[in-house]
Amino acid sequence: MSNEAAVEPRWLSDEEQYAWQCYLHATTLLEDHLDRQLQRDAGMPHVYYGLLVQLSRAPRRRLRMTELAQNAKITRSRLSHAIARLEKNGWVRRENCASDKRGQNAYLTDEGMRVLEKAAPGHVAAVRAAIFDRLSPEQVGQLAEICQVMTEGLQPQGADLPWLR
Amino acid sequence: MSNEAAVEPRWLSDEEQYAWQCYLHATTLLEDHLDRQLQRDAGMPHVYYGLLVQLSRAPRRRLRMTELAQNAKITRSRLSHAIARLEKNGWVRRENCASDKRGQNAYLTDEGMRVLEKAAPGHVAAVRAAIFDRLSPEQVGQLAEICQVMTEGLQPQGADLPWLR
């Protein structure tokens, strides 16, 4: 007698199912919207924009690849491709890491900084229009709290590698 | 004297910026997580799974392409590719629409239904583990409300076409 798949799964309640539907709609629509907005106004998708933002906030506008990947919640592989593209645009460049011969730093060029500064107002406006100008301050707090809880349950450790405990 | 780009944009407050960061982390981690879970357990990404769900809930397990695209919040182009792939797997098939010679219906095959039924428990468990088992009932309500508000501000009309008013 096995105990696998034996129990009836706990399906979602009506409220949960509804919330889930709302969540899926809202998140896909927003991501789509921001992708298009940034593609149009800055020539890059939202994720790439996020990378520039991360770099712009880092100490000397530079970060180790792995750290950048972790901050942006993407795999190192994806980051490699993204940085390659941004490098072609002249917005980012790579340099060897002094302390670790394997390491690479990505850094934001002056041109990249300019692109970012030019794109930022439009992007913030889009985010505002979609979220923060529509929610009450209480709701903003609730959203942060909810997302925090979700993130806690999802933090990966080996973002790229086979799932070795 | 032009009035374009003249005003300093309203940047996000600290609370807003924090909430936005949380949102981005949570949503990208979750989407990633579900994609992997479904890819592993059902051999398809989350979006494709969503298409099967939509079809399974539709009247005779079939929907017009456009309607399906709207429900799933994706472009018709993307849907075409997705259905082509699902068709190769034998999980979905197309048929001509009786009332409109341009139209196509996608319908879920018996095999597709079986795949869906086999994948559903694991998927629900993953969604539960990530969200609904972590949030209070109040938070679930808040989440639904917040996402609803967001969606209202984002509903597209011509999801695929050039943005003609």
Add this chain to the structure above:
DNA sequence: GGAGAGTTATTTAAGTTTTAACAACGCCGG
């Protein structure tokens, strides 16, 4: 009834992401 405009779905090409594999280096214990 037919021209013009809009709709439906697909296709092609280019861009992005994933997966798995890999080369190169760092670190630790014997």
Add this chain to the structure above:
DNA sequence: CCGGCGTTGTTAAAACTTAAATAACTCTCC
């Protein structure tokens, strides 16, 4: 010091998505 194991970043190939163009059809209005 060196063998094994983990880490860092990249890459090739396959899968997926996007953007733009297109064929086929419907609808409206004169």
